[in-house]
Amino acid sequence: WVKENTEPSDIIVRGRIGKIKFLTNRKIIDPIGIINPEIIRYNKDGNSIKYYAAHKPNYIIGLLNISIEQLKEYADIEMVRVFKDIPDLFPRQMVLGDRQFHTISVYKLHWK
Numbered sequence: 001w002v003k004e005n006t007e008p009s010d011i012i013v014r015g016r017i018g019k020i021k022f023l024t025n026r027k028i029i030d031p032i033g034i035i036n037p038e039i040i041r042y043n044k045d046g047n048s049i050k051y052y053a054a055h056k057p058n059y060i061i062g063l064l065n066i067s068i069e070q071l072k073e074y075a076d077i078e079m080v081r082v083f084k085d086i087p088d089l090f091p092r093q094m095v096l097g098d099r100q101f102h103t104i105s106v107y108k109l110h111w112k
Contacts, residue, residue: 001081001106002026002061010058020061029057031064049074053111060107074112081106 002012003024013029014020021028021035031048033040042051049066053074060071068077083104 001083002059005080006059011055012059012061013052013057013064014061015064016062029055056109056111058109060109062104068107071109076110076112078108078110079105080108 002020006012006024006026008026011027011029012020012024013031015031017028017030017035020026028035029039029052030036031039031043033043039048039051042048048064049070052066052071056075059080060068071077083106
């Protein structure tokens with residue numbers, strides 16, 4: 001979806017960075033700080049919203065360490081896609097043979 005629906009110059013925030021980065025060659029902001037360790041300082045201070053506002057990503061995929069409501073002060077937010085029944089790669093229940101599924105939302109940000 002990312003490769004077909006975003007521009008090569010788009011910046012994408014995504015916690016699970018590997019596959020999207022490898023398959024799309026888009027710039028990724030990692031909310032945990034593996035790719036961009038400077039965000040860790042913002043996270044510790046509770047100011048990660050300021051990091052996103054400074055870097056102005058075009059898309060957010062999945063959950064963040066901030067809420068969508070917090071972003072509304074800085075950007076208009078459009079939900080562009082919801083992926084449902086995505087198998088979780090690391091569910092606790094998998095040990096018991098059950099599969100865990102969840103939903104991933106994709107938001108497009110229009111910065112003010």
